Amino acid sequence: RQPLLPLNALLPPRGRILGGREARPHLRPHMASLQLDGEHICGGFLIAEQWVLSAAHCTEETDGKLFQVLLGAHSLTEPEPHKRLYRVRAQIPHPGSNVYNNEDDLLLLQVGTGPPLSPFPPCSPVLPFQREQRDVAAGTVCEVAGWGTVTHSGRRPDRLQQVERPVLSRDEYPPARSPRPRAHGAARSPQQPLAPQGDSGGPLVCNGVAEAVVTAGSRVCGNYKKPGIYTRIAPYAAWIDRVMGALSGQEDTP
Structure with a gap:
């Protein structure tokens, strides 16, 4: 009888953001x-x-x-x-x-x-959040901010960081990570893909409205073929x- 895998081996990766720059102080x-x-x-x-x-x-x-x-x-x-x-x-x-x-x-x-x-x-x-159940148009540039890890080595910043990224259409979701349509969305940038720990729970802000909450990023930091997953708020x-x-x-x- 085979032993059970460690629990964390079965879990999806959790919310992270990699790259970006320091945010302008106190505008968020x-x-x-x-x-x-x-x-x-x-x-x-x-x-x-x-x-x-x-x-x-x-x-x-x-x-x-x-x-x-x-x-x-x-x-x-x-x-x-x-x-x-x-x-x-x-x-x-x-x-x-x-x-x-x-x-x-x-x-x-x-x-x-x-x-x-x-x-x-x-x-x-x-921050107002989205109440209308609709998709953000593909290509819309949205922003995420947080104090999560900013490098592959795990360095965390003391000051708030921000990054911008375009929203993907549902046709662009990788099949292995295609989220449930009711509640999730995805975004990525080949230059600034999703990754590091500590940013979970932050808002994905599009046109001044919180559309979603940071949920998960690629287990391999910076893998633009695996977009970050966000929980849409409207549902x-x-x-x-x-x-x-x-x-x-x-x-x-x-």
Whole structure:
């Protein structure tokens, strides 16, 4: 009887971004760093007052701990006037998410009350997300930002990085990685393909709207033949509204 394979040998690769450049400071106040014990684990973004959207698989190795959420940061370590660290009141993965695949890979976090999220000049800290169930036109250049790995050696930046990439048509998905039409999309660039760890949960932003959440990249960093996979947000808008509606307005507890 053959022994079972290690669990991670069966899992798809998780969200990563490779390449890009340092973002202009504080033009993306919606960007969130999900942290445990002061360490950046995943990205996320503010979609409403006290609500951050991220990827459910970010919770896989947290031993049930709740994240802390850093908002308003450009540098993860340097003092900055708009930087705020919040505790998390509720951490709700989509009920369909699991460790075996990339399906339903969304996570909602309700941050506790604390220092105000504003002012964040010149931008609003809330990023609108797509509610209309439609495909982004192939070739549309969208952007991803995060504090994930930026080199093949695993170096992580202290300052927020960004990269732009075009969206693929469904006909261009490699057959072995063709995502479920309801919930996923893909993007790539031959010059700046998807890869490094730590960017999961960040938004794919097209024309100023969050269309999707970073879910998975190629297991081989920089392989442009295997595009990054993103979880589209529109099919989950009702679930997001339902969760936020059920928990918003409840009194915060110490």
